[in-house]
Amino acid sequence: MKWIKTLAVSFLGLMLMSGSALAQVSYQHIRNATGKLSYNNTVFLIDPMLAEKGRYEGFAGTFNSEIRNPTIDLPETKEDVLKGVDAIIVTHTHLDHWDEVAQQFINKDIPVFVQDEKDAADIRHEGFNNVQILNKDIVFQGVRLTKIEGTHGTEAMYENPEFAAVAGESMGIVFSADGEKSTYLMGDTVWTVRVTKTLHNYRPDVLIMNTGYAKVLGYNESIIMGTEDVAKATRLMPKSKIVAVHMDSINHCTVSRKNMREFVRLMNLQKQVSVPDDGETLNLDK
Template identity: 35%
Template sequence: MKKDINVRLIRHATIVIEIGDVKFLVDPLLAAKDTYDPVANSGTQIRYPRIELPIGQDELTALIKDVDAVLVTHTHRDHWDDLAQQMIDKEKPLFCQPADLEKIQSQGFTNLKAVADELSFKSIKINRTGGQHGTGEIGKKMGVVSGFVLNNGAASVYVAGDTIWCGEVKDALQMYHPDVTVVNAGAPQYTTGDPITMTSADIVKVYKELPSTDIIAVHMDTISHAKVSRKQLREQLTECGYLEKVSIPEDGEVVRR
């Protein structure tokens, strides 16, 4: 069984995870720059995605064909957009949370499985974890979100998804002890309420909870209501002495473990 883990950031939360011999495309946001209207109630009129994909159309098409499966943590448009629904083969294996099963089925996908707790795919065991997409009323409005742990018996990756630091994340770290943890940073906010994904302080809490996991921070520089850029996150982690504990890849970059 291969221990190798490669995580390639495409853009935002869109990543390709290669664990052993199996490849997953996670949370595809594939639209061109400025395709979508500004995020409502965010205090900005900036359209998104704010940047183009780092790869051309031919490479994107080949990438989608090459992956073994697609994993959608939740169906907010910045994680599962219109172009992804058009480009991905409707018979491609696709995994989601139970709350999104009916919606994705209605989009024509026929090889779809909801992960209620645990299931297996090829050599990979997939476990679903919980999360909190913000606090208070904003958190309730954001709906149900999930994380997922991919484990081939030799190596494991925890995709935390759109969540702040919370008890569910702590429990997942302690239960699965992942070799790699992918966190969604950027600390996006609306005009009211607290951040709805992780801040630098949240990421430090992830490290302190499980120092053995390699943290990869993504989900920045793409959506208009995100308050923290890669540059700012690096500065914040430098100030508190944790920059060397976190990988912050650029779009297109591969992190190898």
């Protein structure tokens, strides 16, 4: 039976040499909207905010603006956050998604993917040499990146020119590759027809949702998603895994992880929805 053992060892060797055979989709939540998505053996660092606790003033004109940001520290060192990272995703350049510490600390030659020419120009001005705009699908190391436009507030909010100027544009991304679970990083957006169409057209296996329900003074609605949006996502995509993030770290978020976990429990969604702690890694293939 020696030949059987030899065959088994050879087969294992082929598996180890084949990246796609052992590729695993995982997400390590760092803090707020910052996370590391490991996809098709490629690691994307999403929306890096790397400052220490309390470095910045609270966002003016928002809920709890007297509280300094970020409200909690990173769960690990900046060096550890950057370990193994192949590329950076910046969904938009608001401070809680792309801060001055990240700009100074991150290697200037690493690929950075952005939503438009404005963000690209800003990031190039900060010294980054490999900034790519997702104005069409881009394939990076075997991973297809598809830009999905976000809406960082309601239509009524955007009718206010001052709000529109501050909120600006934002994006989500669909990650896809042969043999991998498609993943929709929603980014900072409220629920829109475009979100529903994206779910219908791409049928993503994984949804990463920003659900802190951040509030701007003078408006009843939020500028990002919250608990009810998570419930809606589970109804529309009952087989998808959902990761809820962007909570507990920034002054204007009104939904905490404690709130979200209680909501998930009451709605009996624990098998579908994860609310990771800072530093926690989720295996999304299971």
